[in-house]
Structure formats: structure tokens, C-alpha cells
Amino acid sequence: MLKKGNRLTIFILLAMVLGFFTGLAVFYNSSLDFRTSFSGNIRLLATIFLRLVQMIIAPLVFSTLVVGIAKLGDLKTVGRVGGKALLWFVSASLVSLLIGMLLVNLLKPGLAIDLSNADTAGAKELVGKTQEFSLARFVEHVFPKSIVEAMSTNEILQIVVFSIFFGIAMTAIGEYAKPVLKALDVVSHIILKMVGYVMNFAPLGVFGAIAAVIAIKGPKVLMFYLVYYRDFLLGIFILWIVLFGVGFLVLKRRLPSLIRRISQPMLIAFSTTSSEAVFPKLTEELERFGCKDKIVSFILPLGYSFNLDGSMMYMTFASIAIAQASRVHLDLGTQLTMLLVLMLTSKGIAGVPRASLIVVAATCAMFGINPLGIALILPIDHFCDMFRTMTNVVGNALATTVVSKWEGELGGEEQTPVST
Numbered sequence: 001m002l003k004k005g006n007r008l009t010i011f012i013l014l015a016m017v018l019g020f021f022t023g024l025a026v027f028y029n030s031s032l033d034f035r036t037s038f039s040g041n042i043r044l045l046a047t048i049f050l051r052l053v054q055m056i057i058a059p060l061v062f063s064t065l066v067v068g069i070a071k072l073g074d075l076k077t078v079g080r081v082g083g084k085a086l087l088w089f090v091s092a093s094l095v096s097l098l099i100g101m102l103l104v105n106l107l108k109p110g111l112a113i114d115l116s117n118a119d120t121a122g123a124k125e126l127v128g129k130t131q132e133f134s135l136a137r138f139v140e141h142v143f144p145k146s147i148v149e150a151m152s153t154n155e156i157l158q159i160v161v162f163s164i165f166f167g168i169a170m171t172a173i174g175e176y177a178k179p180v181l182k183a184l185d186v187v188s189h190i191i192l193k194m195v196g197y198v199m200n201f202a203p204l205g206v207f208g209a210i211a212a213v214i215a216i217k218g219p220k221v222l223m224f225y226l227v228y229y230r231d232f233l234l235g236i237f238i239l240w241i242v243l244f245g246v247g248f249l250v251l252k253r254r255l256p257s258l259i260r261r262i263s264q265p266m267l268i269a270f271s272t273t274s275s276e277a278v279f280p281k282l283t284e285e286l287e288r289f290g291c292k293d294k295i296v297s298f299i300l301p302l303g304y305s306f307n308l309d310g311s312m313m314y315m316t317f318a319s320i321a322i323a324q325a326s327r328v329h330l331d332l333g334t335q336l337t338m339l340l341v342l343m344l345t346s347k348g349i350a351g352v353p354r355a356s357l358i359v360v361a362a363t364c365a366m367f368g369i370n371p372l373g374i375a376l377i378l379p380i381d382h383f384c385d386m387f388r389t390m391t392n393v394v395g396n397a398l399a400t401t402v403v404s405k406w407e408g409e410l411g412g413e414e415q416t417p418v419s420t
Helices: 003-028 032-071 074-108 120-127 135-142 147-152 156-199 200-215 220-225 226-272 276-289 292-305 309-325 332-348 355-366 371-378 378-406
Strands: none
Touching: 003 032, 003 200, 003 309, 003 371, 032 147, 032 156, 032 200, 032 276, 032 292, 032 378, 074 156, 074 226, 074 292, 074 309, 074 332, 074 371, 074 378, 135 156, 147 156, 147 292, 156 276, 220 309, 226 276, 226 309, 226 378, 276 292, 276 378, 292 378, 309 355, 309 378, 332 355, 355 378
């Protein structure tokens, strides 16, 4: 008999295939008005799934992060684990940004992009949001003025900041805070139980997301951006080699087992282009792999705000490609400055729709590149987002397991019971 998790994976794969061919059938046999209407309606399936996931993100992040910090036992341990996590996050971020910069300079994909096929209207919408990433807006995005408001809008980074303060305060109080710790521990387990119910909707969400995109764009968009997409995938492949190479040095023979564990979250991230959609399932699988809940609860929420490896590689790649297409020359010093700017602005993008594109548009404007050049990559962004979101999941899973190993907190793998 198939395990329950394996059955869900098969259903998701079937949903992807069915969604692709459904979208093709609509694209080739319907008018533009019908395709637009169909896409909007079928996308509701994905919307339902994503909203169900978003419903549990805030309470899950808060309860698991606070419990994780409190269970670490003392402030010295919190600082030590947090320092190791930040060391991984900063190193992985710099490597990701450098890979994107080096690859786009070597292959120059921007020279092959046709300006006449840009989706200008969509680009203008994105450019209008770039003011969100000024320094003042960035600070507002990080530090909450109300935890209730942060939870109501799923501002993950703000929730993380509040949870860190709350967890450290609980740790400092000690025994007096034990009843609150126990209550939040129960809440986190209840939310994780809800995860199983929500994930049953994943195949419907995947079907709706894929069918909606193909019905509007059709298969030609893949061919039109062949060069750009090929070079981007090469960058993702190189980044994966680096990430898994470092992971193998630390985890050694357990790395294949980790990959099997996170394969389903990776697939969901790939098909829905939403990191939030896999946060609960990834938490569950990492704990089954052997990571202690206190480490997972502390590092994984931080990783969702500070460790977006796939997104960062893409941002340098896309920004410089737009400069190439616009025939704007960027010397090495300017590109390194751009890299540091992206390093900063990328830290607050979790949960923002089309976040990578918004940051790219803001960065282009900052360096004298026409931000409407974002239109060059807009039509293919969904397909790029599939791989960069999946890479974000890989990076955060590796960060959590590696820090667990460094802390001596990586236990044996839990055997998932077979469903009868």
C-alpha cells in the first residue's frame, strides 16, 4: 500500500498534468474573453488552497517560534543557535547573489530579449509598488506597531520579531512562564494537526494554478523565453550543487534521506509558487527527519524572512539582464553595490505578492535602469518563480538540519506509518 504522503504526491503530479492539458485545451479552442474568464474562475481553486494555508501561518509561526526559543532553555543558547543560523543565512545569501551576478555577466541573456513583446501594463503595476522598499518603508515592514495587525496581514517578518521578543522574555522569566509555554506548545500541535486537513486541498489548488496560467499564456511563452529561461535554470542548478554540496559535507549519508523527506514540500512549492503553502508541511517533515522541534521552531520562521536563496539568485540575474536589454553598462563596482542593496531589500519580501519582481523594479530605478524593463521578464516570471520558490524551500530545509547537526540536536529519522 502507498503511504499517505506518497498518495498525495501522486495526486499533486496528476493535478499538474491535468491542469496543463486543460489549460492547453482552453487556450487553443476558446476566445480571449473566455480564456480570461476561465483563468479567473479556475484560479479560485488555487486561491482557496492558499487562503487556507495563510489562515494557519500566523498562529503557527508565533506558537512554534516562541516555544522553540523558550525550549532552548537560556538566553546564551538562543544567541548561539541564532548566531549559527545567521552565519548560514548570510553566507548562503551572498553565494546566491554572486552566482546570479556571475552567470548573467557570462551568458548575457538580456541581449536576446525582444522589447516589443513586453507586458508593459503589468510592469507599470509593479513599478507603482516600488516605494514600499525605501529605507523608511523597510523599517516599517520589519518592526510591528501592532502584533494583531501583523497577524491579520500575515506579515511574517513582523511576527518573527514579536515572537523573538516574546520568547526571550519567557526564557528570562523562567518557571513562572511554564503554563504559557505549555499552552502554546498545545496550540502548535493543534495547528500542525490542521496542516494535514489543509494539505488535502493541495491537488485542487495545483490544478487551478497551472490551468489558469496555461489558458492565458499558452505554450508559446516557454519557447519565446528559451534563452532567458535556460540560463536561469543553469543558475538554479549551480546553486543547488553548492547547497547540496555543503549539506553533504555536514549531513553526509543522511542527505538523500532529507531530500526524500522534503520532496513533497518542494513539489507543492514548485506548483503553487508559494513558500507559505509549504511552511507547515516542511515543519512536520523536518521534525520527522530528526530535527528537534525547538530548533525547527526557531530557525525555519527566521529562514522564511532571511534565507530566500532562490529569490536572491534570481534578483541579481534579472536586474542585470534588464540592464543588458536596456543597453545600460554596469561596471563591476556598480554591480557589487547592487548586490549589497539586494542583500538588504530582500530581507523583508516574504509574503509580498511578486516580491522578487518588485525588488528588481526598485533596484533598477535606483541604478538608473528603466524599471519598466521589468516587462521583459513578466510573462515568464511564473515559471521562474516555480524554481526559485522550490529552491527557497531547499535552502531553509538545509539551514535547519545543518544547524541542528552543529548543535548536536539531530536525532534519528521517524518512520512514517503506512496507511491501510
